Amino acid sequence: MIYWTAGQTIQNEKYIIEDIIGEGGFGITYRIKEQKEGHILALKTLNYKSQKRYNFAKLQEDFLNEALSLAKCSHPHIAQVHRVFQEEGLWCMVMEYIDGDNLHDYLENNGILSQNEALRIIRQIGEALTFVHEQGFLHRDVKPLNILLRRQGLDAVLMDFGLGREFTQGQKRTHTYSLRECFAPLEQYELQAERGTYTDVYALxxxxxxxxxxxxxxxxSFMKEANISLQPPKQHNFQIADWEHEAILKGMKLEAKDRPQTIKAWLELLKEDRDALRSEKGVDYRQLRNYLRAGNWKEADEETKRVMLKAANREDRWLDRKSIDNFPCTDLRTIDQLWVKYSNGRFGFSVQKRLWLKVGGKIDWETECLLGDWVGWRVNGEWENYDELTFSLKAPEGHLPSRTFSLAVAGGRFFSRVETCKV
Incomplete structure (x- = not known):
């Protein structure tokens, strides 16, 4: 049986094993280094248990098919395969190394995601799945554990095509029974059943x-046997919008015919009301949207100051402690969703909140300074003047909206409110 440890070399010393970065029911993934160029890569192969199984030859064949499936899928949100080779008779796949956490661990560490964060990730994986389907493949194992978030930028990457299979819409095929039950549709519990793009719709x-x-x-399978319905997502999180709630329920219909039949059709349901300019205080956010849509970042930043003061019913330049602690959550979400949407996820309060949590999430001056360093509000230990800020997409992640309310953001009080409002 083949099992590599740190320091071992393979492929005539072309690669050196650095560490094990993951192991599942069938496969194991190592972090490796290409010695000549110094590139860090991932190497995936069948694990020790699979090598002992009676059907090892079939597992090898399936593994090779996974590699070939992935090699056909060149997409920014799919892990890239560089090469496939055999080492001591064991098929190996050298892949792009993704520095980041899987979505399950990210949620464990950060809590449930805001609407903007969640939909950005879902859209990215939806684009990847649409591309996979266009190549004639199903993924069949979409779940948080198989989605990695790059540490830099938090872009989502779809992993693990071990269950990927070719399909013909409407035709019955015999497929392996192997699934994560909570994310698999009813048809995947049957060895022979019609499967189509709607199968991955359910999982997404x-x-x-x-x-x-x-x-x-x-x-x-439990819902079918017990004749019960899916627990409505709003039962767990009342902040979920009605249109988002409806999209989840439609995508998770038990019967395949009742679901949107393609990823693209399901994603259309998530476009509904995306620019709903809601306000608890009657604030008009159309001008802010227009500035952001046009990429007029400085004007949008100044408009953000104006509408926030109006939403807080403050006539001076500042938000005081009371107005921060009582700032209307609906208005926070509206402002944030506009910034996130039109900056492609680079700017917005939810982005800044995530970075604030990353540097400690405390309500103190030291944390505020660390955040300032991270997002470019401070340079070499000095706070930048307003005119020295960068009003473009080249600015650091979270740079905008700017630190314009010194009393609002000092010590992280403002981002504590953003956290409370689940933005």
């Missing part, structure tokens, strides 16, 4: 359910 909708509630949905 179930993933959104998890991101927005922190709860794994009931397994489809």
């Amino acid at each position: 909708a179930a993933t959104l359910y998890y991101l927005r509630t922190g709860k794994e949905p009931f397994p489809a």
Whole structure:
């Protein structure tokens, strides 16, 4: 049996094993270094248990098919395969190394995601799945554990095509029974059943359910046998918008015919009301949207100051402690969703809150300074003047909206309110 440890070399010393970075039911993934160029890569192969199984030859064949499937899928949100080779008779796949956490661990560490964060990830994985389907493949194992978030930028990457199979819409095929029950649709419990793009629709909708509630949905087989319905996601998180709630429920219909039939059709349901300019205080956010849509970042930043003061019913330049602690959550979400949407996820209060949590999430001056360093509000230990800020997409992540309310953000009080409002 083949099992490598740190320091071993393979492929005539072309690669050196650095560490094990993951192991599942069938496979194991190592972090490796290409010695000549110094590149850090990932190497995936069948694990020790699989090598002892009676059907090892079939598992090898399936593994090779996974590599070939992935090699056909060149997409920014799919892990890239560089080469496939045999080492001591064991098929190996050298892949792009993704520095980051899987979505399950990210949620464990950060709590349920805001609507903007969750939908950005779901759309990215939806784009990847649409591309996979266009190549004639199903993924069949979409779940938080198989989605990695790059540490830099938190872009989502779809992993683990071990269950990926070719399909013909509407035709019955015999497929391996191997699944994560809470994210698998009813048809995947049958060895022979019609499967189509709607199969991955269910799993992606179930993933959104998890991101927005922190709860794994009931397994489809359990709901069928017990004749019960899916627990509504709003039951776990009342902040979920009606249109988002409806999209999750439609994507997770037990019967395949009742679901949107393609990823693209399901994602259309998540476009509804994306620019709903809601306000608890009657604030008009159309001008802010227009500035952001046009990429007029400085004007949008100044408009953000104006509308926030109006929403807080403050006539001077500042938000005081009371107005921060009582700032209307609906208005915070509206402002944030506009910034996140039109900056492609680079700017917004939810982005700044995530970075604030990363540097400690405390309500003190030291944390505020660390955040300032991270987002570019401070340079070489000095706070930048307003005119020295960068009003473009080249600015550091979280740079905008700017630190314009010194009393609002000092010590992290403002981001504590953002956290409370689940933005």
